[in-house]
Amino acid sequence: MLNHSVQQNKELITLLKSTGKFLQLSRMQPEYFSQSLEFVLDNQTKVLITAPGIICFEPCLTQGKDIVLSSGVHGNETAPIEICEQYVEQIIREEIVLANRVLFLFGNLPAMDVGKRFIDENMNRLFSGAHSDNSQPVNTERLRAKQLEEAVSAFYQSASQSKQRIHYDLHTAIKPSKNDKFAVYPFRHGKPWNKAELQFLLACGINTILLSGSATTTFSYYSSNTFGADAFTVELGKVKPFGQNDMGQFSAVIRSLKALICGASLELKPFDNSDFLIYQVNQVINKCSDAFRFTFSDDAANFSDFPKNYVLANDGEIEYRCQYDGEAIVFPNANVALGQRAVLTVIPTTI
Ligand SMILES: O=C(O)CCC(=O)N[C@@H](CCC(=O)O)C(=O)O
Ligand SMILES: [Zn+2]
Numbered sequence: 001m002l003n004h005s006v007q008q009n010k011e012l013i014t015l016l017k018s019t020g021k022f023l024q025l026s027r028m029q030p031e032y033f034s035q036s037l038e039f040v041l042d043n044q045t046k047v048l049i050t051a052p053g054i055i056c057f058e059p060c061l062t063q064g065k066d067i068v069l070s071s072g073v074h075g076n077e078t079a080p081i082e083i084c085e086q087y088v089e090q091i092i093r094e095e096i097v098l099a100n101r102v103l104f105l106f107g108n109l110p111a112m113d114v115g116k117r118f119i120d121e122n123m124n125r126l127f128s129g130a131h132s133d134n135s136q137p138v139n140t141e142r143l144r145a146k147q148l149e150e151a152v153s154a155f156y157q158s159a160s161q162s163k164q165r166i167h168y169d170l171h172t173a174i175k176p177s178k179n180d181k182f183a184v185y186p187f188r189h190g191k192p193w194n195k196a197e198l199q200f201l202l203a204c205g206i207n208t209i210l211l212s213g214s215a216t217t218t219f220s221y222y223s224s225n226t227f228g229a230d231a232f233t234v235e236l237g238k239v240k241p242f243g244q245n246d247m248g249q250f251s252a253v254i255r256s257l258k259a260l261i262c263g264a265s266l267e268l269k270p271f272d273n274s275d276f277l278i279y280q281v282n283q284v285i286n287k288c289s290d291a292f293r294f295t296f297s298d299d300a301a302n303f304s305d306f307p308k309n310y311v312l313a314n315d316g317e318i319e320y321r322c323q324y325d326g327e328a329i330v331f332p333n334a335n336v337a338l339g340q341r342a343v344l345t346v347i348p349t350t351i
C-alpha cells in the first residue's frame with residue numbers, strides 16, 4: 001500500500017473541511033481513506049477517519065455520551081444514509097457543534113453504489129463474530145462487518161469518561177408499515193428495558209417498539225450485548241432510491257438526533273405505556289427450503305395481523321400458524337437465503 005504524503009493529506013483535509021463531503025469521497029475515492037487520517041476542526045473537535053465510511057468526532061467538552069449512528073448496513077436503505085451524511089457535513093463544516101462523542105458508520109458502500117440491500121450476503125446477520133465463521137467463504141460483507149465491529153469496539157473502549165453508550169442502527173423497511181417508523185429493541189438477557197430510551201424514541205416520532213426475545217447476529221444486538229450500549233435497530237420509512245425520500249417525514253428524528261449529539265435539552269414526555277405500541281416477538285420463522293411460501297399477499301404491510309390458527313406460511317411439509325388472535329407479521333421476505341429469517345411474528349405487550 002502506498003503511503004499518502006503529508007502534502008496529499010493536507011489537501012484531503014482542506015477538501016473535507018471546505019465541502020464536508022465525507023460519504024461522497026468515501027464512495028468515489030475510497031483509496032483516500034486507506035490509511036487513518038486525524039485532524040482538528042477550528043472549534044477543537046477532533047476528527048478521526050479510520051476507513052472509508054467510518055468517521056469519529058470528539059468535541060473538547062463532552063457530556064459523556066458515546067453515540068454510534070450507523071446507516072447503510074443495507075445499501076438500498078437510503079433515508080438514514082442521507083440523514084447521517086447531512087450531520088457529518090454540518091459537523092465538518094462547523095455548522096453544528098457536538099457535545100458528545102459520535103461515531104458515524106456508513107455500512108455497505110459497494111451495495112449503496114448499486115442500489116442493493118447487499119452484494120453477497122446480508123451484513124446484518126454477520127455481527128458478534130458471525131463474520132468469521134471459517135466454514136463460510138469470505139466476502140465483502142464479512143470483511144466490512146468485522147471492520148465495523150472493530151470501529152465500535154475501539155470507539156467505546158477509548159472513551160475517557162463514558163456515562164452512556166448508545167447505538168442507533170438506522171434502517172428502512174422493505175414493505176410499507178402500518179406505522180412508518182419503528183424500532184427493534186435487541187434482547188437484553190433479562191436486563192430491564194430502558195424507558196428513558198423509549199421516551200427518546202417517542203420524541204423522534206417512533207412509538208412502535210418490538211422487544212426481541214432472543215440473541216441475534218444483528219449490529220444493534222452486538223453493541224447492546226458486547227458493550228452494554230442502549231442499542232436499537234431503527235426503521236425509518238420504506239426503501240427508496242437516493243434523492244427520492246420525503247425528508248419531511250423524518251423531521252422529528254432529524255431534530256431529536258441532532259439535539260442528542262449536540263447536547264441540546266430534549267423535552268421528553270414521561271413514560272406511559274399508552275403512548276406506545278409495544279410488541280414482543282412471538283415467532284421467528286426461518287426459511288428452510290425453496291418451497292417456502294407466504295399465504296398472505298406480497299403487498300401486506302408490516303404489522304398486518306391475523307386470527308389465531310391462520311396459516312401464515314408453508315415450507316414444504318411445514319405449516320406456520322398464528323398462535324394468538326391479533327398476531328402480526330413484521331419483515332416478511334420469502335427471498336432470503338436458506339436458514340435465514342423470513343418473517344417475525346409479534347403480539348402486543350406492555351413493559
Ligand atoms: O423490511 C425488511 O424486511 C428488513 C428491514 C431491515 O433491514 N431490518 C433489520 C432488522 C434487524 C433487527 O431485527 O434488529 C434486518 O432485517 O436486518
Ligand atoms: Zn435494513
